[in-house]
Amino acid sequence: MDIRTQLRELMEKNNYSMAYIATATGIAKSTISMWLNENYNGKNDKITDVINNFIQREKERTFDEDLPIVDISIIKYISEIGRLCHTKGKIGVCVGVAGLGKTVAVKEYAKTALDAILIESDSGYTAKSLLKEIHRRLGLSGKGSVYDLMSEVVNKLNQSGRLLIIDEAENLPYRALEITRRIHDKTGVGVLLVGRNILYENLRGFNNQYDQLYSRVKYYKQLDRLFLQDVIRILDAAGQNPRLADTYLQYSGGNTRKLEHLISHSNSIAQFNGKTEVDVAVIKKTSKLLMG
Ligand SMILES: Nc1ncnc2c1ncn2[C@@H]1O[C@H](COP(=O)(O)OP(=O)(O)OP(=O)(O)O)[C@@H](O)[C@H]1O
Numbered sequence: 245m246d247i248r249t250q251l252r253e254l255m256e257k258n259n260y261s262m263a264y265i266a267t268a269t270g271i272a273k274s275t276i277s278m279w280l281n282e283n284y285n286g287k288n289d290k291i292t293d294v295i296n297n298f299i300q301r302e303k304e305r306t307f308d309e310d311l312p313i314v315d316i317s318i319i320k321y322i323s324e325i326g327r328l329c330h331t332k333g334k335i336g337v338c339v340g341v342a343g344l345g346k347t348v349a350v351k352e353y354a355k356t357a358l359d360a361i362l363i364e365s366d367s368g369y370t371a372k373s374l375l376k377e378i379h380r381r382l383g384l385s386g387k388g389s390v391y392d393l394m395s396e397v398v399n400k401l402n403q404s405g406r407l408l409i410i411d412e413a414e415n416l417p418y419r420a421l422e423i424t425r426r427i428h429d430k431t432g433v434g435v436l437l438v439g440r441n442i443l444y445e446n447l448r449g450f451n452n453q454y455d456q457l458y459s460r461v462k463y464y465k466q467l468d469r470l471f472l473q474d475v476i477r478i479l480d481a482a483g484q485n486p487r488l489a490d491t492y493l494q495y496s497g498g499n500t501r502k503l504e505h506l507i508s509h510s511n512s513i514a515q516f517n518g519k520t521e522v523d524v525a526v527i528k529k530t531s532k533l534l535m536g
């Protein structure tokens with residue numbers, strides 16, 4: 245597509261005014277307007293270069309920020325286990341390496357199962373702060389002693405058929421994880437713990453600390469890596485050629501976060517090197533730059 249049409253389409257799609265383009269490119273509004281209408285008398289090539297650059301930047305930006313959620317196998321596995329824990333009131337654990345797409349998947353599940361309570365934990369959580377957060381998420385004040393918080397949470401959740409999802413559960417100290425077990429025991433709600441592989445190792449532990457929790461785990465899934473079909477779907481959503489799926493899978497190690505970086509940076513590198521599209525050599529080169 246010719247560059248002027250590309251700019252017109254971009255402006256229309258994103259509602260960009262001429263003034264916006266002028267600010268973003270540093271070219272005067274009147275110059276852009278004349279250039280667009282092919283009656284600019286100055287150095288057309290220079291303007292074309294700048295506009296081209298601008299369009300490429302916009303494409304990259306759109307790619308980084310707006311890649312839609314793709315229905316990959318990680319989403320399927322997590323939602324299957326989520327649904328089982330939810331409907332049967334059991335405890336489940338899903339683990340996998342960083343960047344696989346676990347958080348995206350639990351958020352997707354929580355979007356469809358509106359009564360699920362999704363807690364995104366971090367290493368600052370204690371047993372009490374976790375309880376407070378659950379208390380708040382149930383529409384309560386989040387205030388009180390551990391005993392009061394616990395009894396009110398139990399009251400509210402009792403036989404409610406809801407699901408408690410703890411994302412990045414490997415960050416929780418033992419006592420906080422124990423809270424989720426007690427809530428489960430007292431109310432019958434399902435619990436889904438999601439995190440990196442270390443979560444499962446902790447639960448199995450050497451010193452039997454987690455025995456009570458571990459022995460209640462009914463469903464367990466170790467998430468591995470993306471399948472070729474997942475990569476094809478992601479490439480498709482990103483408007484990229486699915487022909488390169490094998491290579492992308494190989495050089496990303498089947499990791500969603502790495503794959504997205506690889507796709508986005510391969511694009512930039514191909515453009516930088518004056519190639520019209522990404523090829524195997526570009527992906528190889530980019531993967532070296534990104535992952536050493
Ligand atoms: N289903 C998906 N569709 C599109 N992009 C995805 C999808 N899942 C993951 N991603 C991309 O991969 C990135 C990493 O995903 P996410 O944060 O869910 O990984 P994670 O497994 O929770 O990692 P961590 O263990 O580091 O928390 C996301 O920021 C997003 O860009």
Ligand SMILES: [Mg+2]
Nearest residue numbers: 346347348412
């Ligand atoms: Mg995560």
